[in-house]
Amino acid sequence: MEYRFLGSSGMQVTEITYGNWLTHGSQVENETATACVHAALDAGITSFDTADVYANTVAESVLGEALKGQRRESLEIFTKVHGAIGPKGPNDRGLSRKHILEAIDGSLTRLQVDYVDLYQAHRYDHSTPLEETIQAFADVVRAGKAIYIGVSEWTADQLRAGQELATQAGFRIVSNQPEYNMVSRIIETEVVPESLELGIGQIVWSPVAQGVLTGKYLPGQPTPEGSRATDAKGGNRMVEGWLSNPGLLEAVQNLRPIAADMGLSMAQLAVAWVLQNRNVSSAIIGASRPEQIAENAKASGVDLPEELMVRIDEVLADHVVTDPSLTAPRSPASLRSW
Template sequence: MQYRHLGKAGLKVSELSLGAWVTYGGQVGEEIADKCMHAAFEAGVNFFDNAEAYANGNAEIVMGNVIRKAGWRREDLVVSSKVFWGGQGPNDQGLSHKHIIEGVNNSLRRLQMEYVDLLFCHRPDPETPIEETVRAMDVLIKQGKAFYWGTSEWCAADIMRADSFARQNHLTPPSMEQPQYNMFTRENMEKDLLPVFRELGYGTTIWSPLASGLLTGKYNEGVPADSRVALKGFDWLKEKVLDPEKIDKVRQLQVIAGDLGSTVAQMALAWCLKNPHVSTVITGASRPQQVVENMKALDLVDKLTDEIMAKIDQILGNKPEI
C-alpha cells in the first residue's frame, strides 16, 4: 500500500480506502462489515469513509463497533463522516450552524469517537449562506471534533467562495472534495475542479470508482439478485447503471484488462489512481474477498502506460476538452 498526501495537507491516506455507503447497516450486517474492514486494514488501508445519512446512521454505529472491538489504535486510522441529511425534522438537514454542530455530535456518538479526521459537507446547501457553513465548520475544527473539513459534490465556484471567506476572516478553510469519479464520470474531476487543485491544493477522496458496479462487468448479462441496484428503493440507480452503450464499452474494456492479467474492476480502480489529483479511491465491498480483489489494483497502476491509457480513452470516448 502506498500513501498519498490529502492535497497539500500534511495528512496521508492510503491510495485505496473503504467506504460504508449502502452496505454497512443496510446491505450487510456487522459481521460481514467486520470481516471487510479487517481485510482492508490488513492490506494497509487507513482511511474509512462514512456519513450520517448512510443507513440512517446505522453505518456509523456498525463502523464504530468494529473499530472498538478490533482495538485498533485511533492514530492508525483516518475516519470521515459527512453532514447534511440527519433526519426528518426541519433542522435535521442542510448545512445550517445548528445542524452541523448537532449532526456531528450525533455522528461522533454513533462512531464512539471523540473526533473524525475528515468532515465533509455532504452536498451544497442553497438555503444556507456559505459564510454560515464555514463558521460552523471552523467551530468544530477549533473544538477538536474534526481535523480537516471539506466538501462533496460542490462546484468549484462555491469552493473558492468558501476558501476566500475563511481566509479573509481567519477561519479554517476547506481542504478536500469528495466527488464522484470513474471512467464514465469525468467532466467534474478532470475539468471543472482544476482551479481548486491548482490554486488551493485541494485533496480528493473520490467515490463510485466502479460506477456503482457497472465497471465490474457483473451487469453485462443482467442484474444479479444480490447487487445493490436490485435493492428496494434503488430503482434510480438501476436506470443509471443499465445503459446498453456503457455495458458494451465495459465488454471492450474487459479485453484490455484480460491482456493485463487483471479484471476490469481492478483496471478501473488503477485508472482512477493515475489521476495525480486523486488522493484516495473509496472502494465498497459486501464480502471480504471483494476487498482482497480490489487491493490487487495497486499492482496494476504502473502497467497502465500512456499507450494503454490512450486505448482506454478511445473506447470511452468521453475525455473532457480542457
C-alpha cells in the same frame, strides 16, 4: 497499500478508502460489515469514509463498532453532514450552524471517537449563508472535534468561495468528494484545475460506476443475483442509470483485453484508472463481501502506461460524460422563499 497526501494538507491517506454507503446498516448484516472492515485493515487500508445520512445514522454506528479496539492514531476516519437524519425535521438537515454543531456530536458518539480526521459538507447548502457554514466548521476544528474539513460535490465556483472564507476563518478546505470514473469525468474540466490551485484533493466515489465497470453486467443478460442492481433497498436505483445507457455494457466488455494486458481484474483496472489523476488523493471502494476488498485494494500502486489510457478513451469515447454543469444539480435547490 500506498499513501497520498490529502490535498495540500500534511495528512496522508491510503490510496484506497473503504466506504460504507449503501452497505452497512442496509445491504449487509452487521457481522458481514465488520468482516469487511477487518478485511480492509488486513489489506493495509487505514482510511474509512461514512456519513450520518447513511442508513439514517446506522452506518456510522456499525463502522464505530467494527473499528473498536484499533489504534485511533493509525486510522483516518471521515464522515459527512448535510442530509436529513433522525426524524428529519427542518433543522435535522443542511449546513446551518445549529445542525453542524449538533450533528458532529452525534457522529462522534456513534463512531465512538473523540474526533474525526475529516468532516465533510456532504453537499452545498443553498439555504444557509456560506459564511455561517464556514464559521461553524471553524468552530468544530477549534473544539478539536475534527482535524480537517472537506466538501462533497461542490462546483469549482463553490470551492473557490468556500476556500476564501475558510482561509479567513483560520483553516483550509482540503478535500472534495465527487463521483469520478472512466465514464463520469465531469470534474476534469473545472473542478480539478480549480482544486489544484486551491490545494484541494479529490476523494472519489463510484470508481467502478456502481459495479458496471467490473464487467459483471452483461449485455442482453439478466442482472446477476445478489448484485447491486437487484437490491430493492436502494442500490438498484443507483445503478439503473448506468444499465440503461445504450451501448455502454457492450463497450465495457471491450475493456477486458486491456485489463488482461496489465494482469488486472476489470475492477482493479477501473480503480487504478482514477488513481492516475494526481489530484485524486484516494478512491473509495465499497463491498458486500470481504474478498472484494482484498482484490480491489491491489489497484494501489498500479501505473497505467499512457498508451493504455488512450486505448481506454477510445473504447469508451461514445459514453464519457464531461459536462461540468452536471455537478450543480447534485446539490438541492434553496429552501428559502425570500
